[in-house]
Amino acid sequence: MKILVTGAAGFIASNLIPRLLQRSDHVIGVDNFFLGKRAYVHKHPNFEFHEFDLLDLEALTALVTQAKPDRVWHLAANSDISYGTKYTDFDLKGGTLVTYNVLEAMRHAGISEIVFSSSGAVYGEPAIMPTPENYGPIFPISLYAASKAACEALITAFAHNYDIRCWIYRFGNIVGPNPTHGVIHDFVLRLREERTKLVVLGDGSQAKPYVYVEDCLDGMEFGIANARERVNCFNLAVEDQTTVREITDWTIEAMGIDRASIDVQYGDSPRGWRGDVPYVKLDTRRMTALGWTPRLSSAESVRRTIRDTVEQFRNGPLS
Amino acid sequence: MKILVTGAAGFIASNLIPRLLQRSDHVIGVDNFFLGKRAYVHKHPNFEFHEFDLLDLEALTALVTQAKPDRVWHLAANSDISYGTKYTDFDLKGGTLVTYNVLEAMRHAGISEIVFSSSGAVYGEPAIMPTPENYGPIFPISLYAASKAACEALITAFAHNYDIRCWIYRFGNIVGPNPTHGVIHDFVLRLREERTKLVVLGDGSQAKPYVYVEDCLDGMEFGIANARERVNCFNLAVEDQTTVREITDWTIEAMGIDRASIDVQYGDSPRGWRGDVPYVKLDTRRMTALGWTPRLSSAESVRRTIRDTVEQFRNGPLS
Numbered sequence: 001m002k003i004l005v006t007g008a009a010g011f012i013a014s015n016l017i018p019r020l021l022q023r024s025d026h027v028i029g030v031d032n033f034f035l036g037k038r039a040y041v042h043k044h045p046n047f048e049f050h051e052f053d054l055l056d057l058e059a060l061t062a063l064v065t066q067a068k069p070d071r072v073w074h075l076a077a078n079s080d081i082s083y084g085t086k087y088t089d090f091d092l093k094g095g096t097l098v099t100y101n102v103l104e105a106m107r108h109a110g111i112s113e114i115v116f117s118s119s120g121a122v123y124g125e126p127a128i129m130p131t132p133e134n135y136g137p138i139f140p141i142s143l144y145a146a147s148k149a150a151c152e153a154l155i156t157a158f159a160h161n162y163d164i165r166c167w168i169y170r171f172g173n174i175v176g177p178n179p180t181h182g183v184i185h186d187f188v189l190r191l192r193e194e195r196t197k198l199v200v201l202g203d204g205s206q207a208k209p210y211v212y213v214e215d216c217l218d219g220m221e222f223g224i225a226n227a228r229e230r231v232n233c234f235n236l237a238v239e240d241q242t243t244v245r246e247i248t249d250w251t252i253e254a255m256g257i258d259r260a261s262i263d264v265q266y267g268d269s270p271r272g273w274r275g276d277v278p279y280v281k282l283d284t285r286r287m288t289a290l291g292w293t294p295r296l297s298s299a300e301s302v303r304r305t306i307r308d309t310v311e312q313f314r315n316g317p318l319s
Numbered sequence: 320m321k322i323l324v325t326g327a328a329g330f331i332a333s334n335l336i337p338r339l340l341q342r343s344d345h346v347i348g349v350d351n352f353f354l355g356k357r358a359y360v361h362k363h364p365n366f367e368f369h370e371f372d373l374l375d376l377e378a379l380t381a382l383v384t385q386a387k388p389d390r391v392w393h394l395a396a397n398s399d400i401s402y403g404t405k406y407t408d409f410d411l412k413g414g415t416l417v418t419y420n421v422l423e424a425m426r427h428a429g430i431s432e433i434v435f436s437s438s439g440a441v442y443g444e445p446a447i448m449p450t451p452e453n454y455g456p457i458f459p460i461s462l463y464a465a466s467k468a469a470c471e472a473l474i475t476a477f478a479h480n481y482d483i484r485c486w487i488y489r490f491g492n493i494v495g496p497n498p499t500h501g502v503i504h505d506f507v508l509r510l511r512e513e514r515t516k517l518v519v520l521g522d523g524s525q526a527k528p529y530v531y532v533e534d535c536l537d538g539m540e541f542g543i544a545n546a547r548e549r550v551n552c553f554n555l556a557v558e559d560q561t562t563v564r565e566i567t568d569w570t571i572e573a574m575g576i577d578r579a580s581i582d583v584q585y586g587d588s589p590r591g592w593r594g595d596v597p598y599v600k601l602d603t604r605r606m607t608a609l610g611w612t613p614r615l616s617s618a619e620s621v622r623r624t625i626r627d628t629v630e631q632f633r634n635g636p637l638s
Contacts, residue, residue, distance in 0.1 A: 085480055088419075088422075088423055088426065088477075089419065089423070092415075092416075092419055092473075096411075096415065096469065097411075100407075100408065100411055103407075104407055104408070107407070122472075124475065124479075133455070133456055134455045134456050135455045135456075136452075136453045136454050136455025136456070136457065137452055137453050137454075137455070137457075137552055138455065138456075138457050138468070138471070138472060139471075139472075139475035139550055139552075140472050140475055140476050141475065141476060141479035141480070142476055142479070142480070143473070143476045143477075143480070145472070145476065146469075146472035146473045146475070146476035147472075149457070149468065149469065149472035150415065150465075150468065150469030150472055150473070152457070152458075153441075153457060153458070153459050153464070153465035153466075153468035153469055154411075154462070154465045154469070156443065156458035156459055156460065156465070157459050157460060157461055157462045157464065157465035157594070158407075158462075160443075160460035160461075160593075160594065161404055161460070161461070161462070161593050161594055231458055233456055233458075274479075274480050275476070275479065275480055
C-alpha cells in the first residue's frame with residue numbers, strides 16, 4: 001500500500017511515518033517546513049520526501065496524479081491557535097485552502113481514502129461535556145477551529161460527491177516526541193533559558209485531555225481498519241484531564257529546578273489566549289464501542305512527554 | 320442606521336432593500352452581477368450601489384472603512400448547488416473566501432453586527448427530522464453546503480474574537496419575486512420556450528419547505544430585534560413541505576398549459592442532482608419560541624411565487 005502524508009515534518013506525521021514504514025509501505029511525504037522541522041524528516045529507502053507548499057495546487061496535483069497513493073493522511077495544518085488569531089487568514093490558507101487542494105488533487109487522480117486530523121476545538125465552548133461527536137451546533141471560537149470545521153465540511157462534501165471514504169479524528173491535545181509547539185514544548189525551552197521565572201498563559205486551571213501520540217496513532221489506525229462507513233468521525237481522547245498547573249509543576253521538577261527557587265506567574269483568567277477553550281472533555285465512548293481504548297492516561301501521557309521533551313531538547317531548539 | 324448589503328442585486332437582497340429604505344435607513348449595496356441582475360438594483364436617493372467582486376478585499380475594506388455601516392447583511396453567495404459540484408472551487412471562493420473578506424473588512428473598520436444567510440443544507444442528510452439547530456454532526460453533502468458550514472464557523476470565530484454579534488439564519492427554500500435561480504424560475508422560463516415537454520431533475524418526490532421571501536425577511540428582522548446573544552442561529556422555514564411534482568403541476572397550470580398536452584419526464588432517483596438533499600424538514604420551534612411564525616404555508620408560498628414569476632418573466636428572461 002502506498003501512502004501520502006502531508007505535514008510530513010510535523011509532530012504527528014513524524015511519529016506516524018516510521019510506523020507506516022514498518023509495514024513496508026511506500027510512503028511519500030510533503031512539508032514546507034513552516035512548522036515542521038528538518039530534524040524530524042525520516043530517512044528510509046521506502047520514504048520519499050517532497051518540499052513544497054500545499055497551497056501550490058499544481059505541484060500537489062502533479063505529485064498525487066503521478067504517485068497515485070492508495071490513501072492520504074492529511075496532517076498538515078497550523079497548530080498554533082493564538083497565531084491564527086493574530087493573522088486572520090493564516091488558518092484559512094494553511095488549513096481550509098490546503099485541505100481543498102488535497103481533496104481536489106485526490107479527485108483529479110481518483111484517490112479514494114483520506115484520514116484527517118481535526119480537533120475537539122470544533123465544538124467551541126460546548127453545552128455538553130464530555131462532548132460527543134454528534135454535538136451541535138458547531139460554533140468554534142478560534143479561527144483555527146473554524147478552519148477545522150470548514151475542512152470537515154469540505155471532506156464530507158467531497159466524500160459524498162466524488163466517491164471518497166474519510167476518517168475524521170477530533171483530537172484532544174496530542175503530546176509526545178518531536179513537538180513543534182504546545183505548552184510542554186514551550187515550558188521546556190523557556191526553562192532552559194531562564195530557571196528562576198516562568199510566565200504562564202492563563203491562571204493554570206485550564207484542564208484538557210492529553211493523549212500520547214502512539215495511542216493517537218493506534219486509535220487512528222484502528223479506526224481505519226474497523227470503521228468502514230463513507231464518513232467516519234471519532235473523538236480521539238482520554239477520559240481524564242490534566243491542568244496547566246500540573247504541567248507547570250511537573251516540568252519544573254523534570255528540569256531539576258527547585259520549586260521554591262522559581263517565580264511562576266499565572267494569568268488572571270482561565271483562558272490562555274483569545275480563542276482558547278480552557279476546559280475540554282471529549283466523549284470517548286464511540287471509539288470504545290468500536291473496540292479501542294488508549295493505553296496511557298492524560299497524566300501518564302503528560303509525564304512521559306515532559307521526560308521525552310527535556311531529553312530531546314537537551315541541547316536546545318531543533319531546526 | 321446605516322446598513323451594508325452584499326449580493327444587493329440578488330434575490331433576497333433585492334426584496335430586502337426596499338424594506339430597509341422604508342425605515343429611511345441609508346443603505347449601501349454591493350454586487351458583481353454574477354447571479355444578481357441589473358433589473359433588480361433598487362433606485363432610491365438613500366441607496367448607493369457599488370459594483371465590484373467581494374473577493375477584492377482591498378475594495379471591500381476601503382468601502383466598509385469609509386462607510387462605517389452599523390450592520391452588514393451578508394447575502395452574497397452562489398445559490399446554484401449543482402454549479403458548485405461542477406466547479407469545485409466556486410463555493411469556496413464565492414462563499415467561504417468572500418465571507419472571510421466581509422468579516423475581515425468588518426474587523427478592520429470596527430463593525431459589530433452581521434446577518435448571514437446560511438442554509439438548512441448544512442445538516443446534510445440528517446438522522447433527525449424535523450432537524451433542530453443543535454443537530455450534529457454537521458456533514459454537508461454539497462460543496463455549497465460545505466461553504467455555508469465554513470462561513471458559519473468563520474462568523475462564530477470572528478464573533479468570539481473581535482466583538483461581533485451575528486445572526487445566522489438557516490433557510491429552507493426561499494421563494495418570491497426577483498428570482499435568479501431555482502425550480503420555479505427554471506420551469507417558468509423553460510415552459511415559455513417549450514410548451515409540450517418538460518424534463519424534471521429527480522423523480523418529483525423531493526419535498527422541501529418553501530418560505531415566501533417576505534416571511535423570510537420578517538423572520539430575520541424579528542430575530543435581530545429579539546435575539547441578542549453574541550451568536551444567534553435559527554432555522555427559518557415553514558412546517559409543511561411541497562413536492563417537486565406539485566410545483567410541476569401548479570406551474571403548468573399557471574402557464575395555461577393543458578396537462579394532457581405536455582410530456583413531463585421525471586428522473587429515476589429522488590435526488591435532483593449530486594449534492595441535492597431531496598427531503599428537508601427543519602425544526603421551526605426555536606423561531607416560534609422567540610415569538611415569530613411565518614404567515615404563508617409552503618403551498619401558499621409556492622403558488623404565489625409561481626404567479627409572481629409567470630408575471631415577472633412574461634416578456635422573457637431579465638438581465
